[in-house]
Amino acid sequence: MTEERPIVTPWQVTGRVDYEKLIEQFGTEPITGELLGRIERAAGELHLQLRRGVFFSHRDLGWILDVHERGVKFGLYTGRGPSGPTTIGHMVPWIFTKYLQDKFDAKLYFQLTDDEKSLWPPPGMSLEETRFWTRENALDIVATGFKRGKTLLVADTLCARTLYGMAVEVAKHVTYSTVKAIFGFEDSANIGIIFFPAMQAVPAFLESRLVGKNVPCLIPAAIDQDPYWRMARDIAPKLGFFKPAQIHSKFLPGLLAGGKMSASIPESAIFTTDGEVAAKRKIVNAFTGGRATVEEQRRLGGDPEICPIFQYELFLFEPDDAKLEDTKRRCLGGELLCGEHKEALAGKVAAFLRSHQERREEAKEVLDEFLVKDEYFSK
Amino acid sequence: MTEERPIVTPWQVTGRVDYEKLIEQFGTEPITGELLGRIERAAGELHLQLRRGVFFSHRDLGWILDVHERGVKFGLYTGRGPSGPTTIGHMVPWIFTKYLQDKFDAKLYFQLTDDEKSLWPPPGMSLEETRFWTRENALDIVATGFKRGKTLLVADTLCARTLYGMAVEVAKHVTYSTVKAIFGFEDSANIGIIFFPAMQAVPAFLESRLVGKNVPCLIPAAIDQDPYWRMARDIAPKLGFFKPAQIHSKFLPGLLAGGKMSASIPESAIFTTDGEVAAKRKIVNAFTGGRATVEEQRRLGGDPEICPIFQYELFLFEPDDAKLEDTKRRCLGGELLCGEHKEALAGKVAAFLRSHQERREEAKEVLDEFLVKDEYFSK
Secondary structure, three states, X not given: OXXXXXXXXXXXXXXXXOHHHHHHHHOOEEOOHHHHHHHHHHHOOOOHHHHOOOEEEEEOHHHHHHHHHOOOOOEEEEEEOOOOOOEOOOHHHHHHHHHHHHHHOOOEEEEEOHHHHHHOOOOOOOHHHHHHHHHHXXXXXXXXXXOOOOEEEEEOOOOHHHHHHHHHHXXXXXXXXXXXXXXXXXXXXXXXXXXXXXXXXXXXXXXXXXXXXXXXXXXXXXXXXXXXXHHHHHHHHHHOOOOOEEEEEOOOEOOOOOOEOOOOOHHHOOEOOOOHHHHHHHHHOOOOOOOOOHHHHHHHOOOHHHOHHHHHHHHHHOOOHHHHHHHHHHHHOOOOOHHHHHHHHHHHHHXXXXXXXXXXXXXXXXXXXXXXXXXXXXX | OOOOOOXXXXXXXXXXXXXXHHHHHHOOEXXXXXXXXXXXXXXXXXOHHHHOOOEEXXXXXXXXXXXXXXXXXXXXXXXXXXXXXXXXXXXXXXXXXXXXXXXXXXXXXXXXXXXXXXHOOOOOOOHHHHHHHHHHXXXXXXXXXXXXXXXXXXXXXXXXXXXXXXXXXXXXXXXXXXHHHHHOOOOOOEHHHHHHHHHHHOHHHXXXXXXXOOOOXXXXXXXXXXXXXXXXXXXXXXXXXXXXXXXXXXXXXXXXXXXXXXXXXXXXXXXXXXXXXXXXXXXHOOOOOOOOOHXXXXXHOOOHHHOHHHHHXXXXXXXXXXXXHHHHHHHHOOOOOHHHHHHHHXXXXXXXXXXXXXXXXXXXXXXXXXXXXXHHHHO
């Protein structure tokens, strides 16, 4: 792994991330055993991403469980910056969000920030491009299996009449000094991206505005997005809304050494539209936690902690905890070699892609039911 | 008059304004006799606000006349910040814009910046309030007599789906440093008002986007708004649009000593909804260019240059140049006393208000034809 100092901002995740330190840095709370117990009682079962600490940090999750226990419904909100094809890494929090939607029968707002991706990082894409990726990514979101009629995909420039007015209300309470401190903007930043945090705050309050009373909101997302909603939380009381609660995931590591997977380095990530051959090639060529030689690996064992192959299983592809534990034991013991492990993962990924791609095709038929327009909010 | 250094920004006009110096400061061009001749030939007649130098400065007006002479249509764009009742001062450029629309058969975009007035100056109004004033001001705009079907009143939060996307395209090319330099923002400014200059640029390009080819645009407005469109002019070529041309007016002085008329100081301005009695009271109590005593005034004469009563006649209420000249001569010669002059103006203002208020009532019937929504642009 790289020795660089890890950087975690909404735009960049590099280096080996110390998640405990991140909890301290960001000022969030770890998900305790007590909280896991409460989720299990409420939901009936714990998602593997909770059992395995993929979702590891939160803000006000206890409050969300309190309101749920009092019989009050909460809403969900997550998002995606549509700047390229969907990777399997993007789907980690989506799959978890689907679990929450299913178990808590929750309405979901899914923001697609076509404006952001046109504004940042410079020079940004054209809006035409980000709108293209909005529809492409939306197919993957729908294919994740979210509920029809309870899931609104909100693309910023398609719902701007609804979002912009509320963003103005948010923006009124946010100074340039504040966004500079939170996001590290410099004066050379464009005025669109400076305003954008106000747009990203809005979906946390949208359901409350729509129904005319306060609805608690839980945001499942990778922890790098926390700064946006920390800002939203500061503003919420000033507008008379509840502070949105959050539950934060770790990053699925990229297939190459170091960093999270990135759509801009095709070999670092498996795209949801990859064919079986391409996906297998990427897995076969992946960085692992293995040793330089077979002999050494038999003797010293591999390191599953830093191995994307193992992490893919842990995050997504091995539902059975006992089997995962066994894989880990065999890796550490030098019994399981990387080639064999890659072969096994490639099979699971191929099966996942086949069924995802089928659902993705079906999603084309219903996309416009999910991808709402302003009219949904003004009726 | 006050001796303070005059300040002219989009938010503030105070002190005695030296308009020649303003042309230098802002880097605009004076309207020459040659240009006036060209306008007269093209329009058939010169509006009194041109004959009398109320519109005195411009950017690229010659180019607009060139394209007109080649038979190409240009569009018009002006605006209003809906933060209170309309004053007669607000109507100065509107009345001139109507002249341009009539003579050049031009389509007009009239922006109502309900977002801006909610954002600035702090603490700003609620959007509910600025939307209320949007409709109130819109009645006065319609009552000015703009053409049905050729006049679009575009309120920012009502047309945000159309405006926000284009504003993002503009914003991409505008850094915080730039708006800081142009508008003097400090880091304590909110991120909404920092983004707002991008929203104000958009209507200059809206017709071009709507029809899918470049349409020249002329912006008639008071000169304090020049910085916004100077910025729009810088960005235009980067987006493939023509730079909007501008024609700038002076400010109708307030009825009290110093400064422009302001809706926030009711006695300084006549509202379009004032009754005859209220309007007359404001005129009778007005500051004038008169002397301390009748005897002194008979001897030394008045000063029409600094007198709002005379300026009201010059800007709006005396269509006959010879009569205006005669009034000036009689004022300067000590023949016309302020009381008599006020009486005469009050009569003209009362007649104007009566007929404006009738048209304002009729405007209620057709308001929604003028005040467009996003649907107009997406059909």
